[in-house]
Amino acid sequence: MYTRINSKQFMLKNLEFGGNNHIYIQSMCNTKTKNVKETVEQILELEQLGCEIIRVAVLDQEDALSISKIKNQIHIPLVADIHFDPELAIIAIQQGVDKIRLNPGNISNKEKIVEIVNMCKERNIPIRIGVNGGSLPKDIAKPTAEHMIEAARRHISILEELDFHNICLSLKCSNIDLTLEAYKLASETFPYPLHIGITEAGTSFKGLIKSSIGISKILDLGIGNTIRVSLTDDPKYEVIAAKEILKELHFKEDLPTLTSCPTCGRTAYNMIPIAKEIEEYLNFVNKKIHVAVMGCAVNGPGEAKEADLGVAGGNHEAILFKKGIIIRKIKEENILEELKKEIDLF
Ligand code: SF4
Incomplete structure (x- = not known):
């Protein structure tokens, strides 16, 4: 079993990521990425609250081309969240993004995958593969832990075949028991650091209760290198909640x-x-x-x-x-x- 401590380590911008390094707090902007001013303001507030890694949605070229403008005004690693469109990943990388979230199995153009992977290798940019129980490949009908691992394996093997290993993996769904089972299986299967959380957990009241229970149970297994508390609310509550969870579980000390x-x-x-x-x-x-x-x-x-x-x-x-x-x-x-x-x- 690969626990947090013996998972693979690599650099994410200036952060030592994976392995026995501390558990990083992540969140995601809910601004339009192309609205650089609003996005930067939100990230700076999240930084002040303790956010350590921030993700933005990249839906089109304008979003992708905003990456460098955002990056120049913030201090924490910036992750571009990209679905299906390899061109957007290429632009985001050219713009200096620190990490991309991309599922290579969803991209049919193999040459483009090779191009993205080579660009990530040259620039030391990790890739997060995000498997979501609600959007598994069409031939994998039911979201079981085994099926989520199978989906992850398909994406991971594409990167491994290209000799790319700076991979972070998440396997989220909104059911605590299923998420727990999937992460347990993932830690027995893959050596890569795990980004954990309960997705679509709900609002800042019920969602927080669900996330706290789920994340604590996963951390208790010795799994999890980075966390996001997904809430239907201002992302500042995600960061505050993540800090509280890590503090109460004694992973963070210098907090009130x-x-x-x-x-x-x-x-x-x-x-x-x-x-x-x-x-x-x-x-x-x-x-x-x-x-x-x-x-x-x-x-x-x-x-x-x-x-x-x-x-x-x-x-x-x-x-x-x-x-x-x-x-x-x-x-x-x-x-x-x-x-x-x-x-x-x-
Ligand atoms: S501290 Fe005083 S006011 Fe507060 S719950 Fe206890 S007895 Fe009541």
Whole structure:
């Protein structure tokens, strides 16, 4: 079995990818790629949130020709997502893309595949093969794990025959059990790094629950070199969610944690909006800090004594505490400002 640790390693732009390197967070823009300004703005925000690899859809020449303009304004590896049209892959590569997602078995012109592979070899550009349970080849009727592996094998063997091995593989579907089975089988079959996720998982509420369960189970098998939490929402939630999953599973350490109580009849101030705003604020904080927002001064400091700092509400005021010890009182209207200041100072 090829686990994350012994999967094949190669460079993706400046990232050491695969093997015992850390698990990278990916997302995909939902802007039109040809709208360079909007796409760059979205990528820069995702970078700030912790996105490490970004994919854009390349549907036509204008999209493909936008790659270099986008690349020049961002800092993380840029992946071009291409279906069926080899010319778009060639343009994207000429434009300096860092990786392409392309299924060679879907391209009938073999000469074009050879041309793409040679260009990728010359420039050290990896190729991701993405098998999706919902769009298997016509002669493979039912999406089973074995059939997904068979589909992957067809694409992979085309690249291997051309002596190309900088391959990343994904085998996604929206069913957790099937996805898990497919990744398990893939890790027993192929030596390549795996990009994992549950596709078409749903919105940022139910989709997040499904993705968290699915991705955790796959990671638990020792599989997965890069993750995407697919959500029907602004991709920033994908990145935030991926960070949380990796942090909770101890794959990422230098990240903040927010503890907040569920509120109850003892809650003495308007706590929920404060907890939500602090959570949003912490999304942009890249350090290991444990912050608590608690509903009452009676139980709050004690229940959150592990926190580096926190607030607990009283009547029109809150107490600021550090490691369970009360430091000072804050007026209710100043809670956010004071807490953010303490987070910055930590
Ligand atoms: S900290 Fe206080 S307000 Fe929050 S759940 Fe516990 S008892 Fe209720």
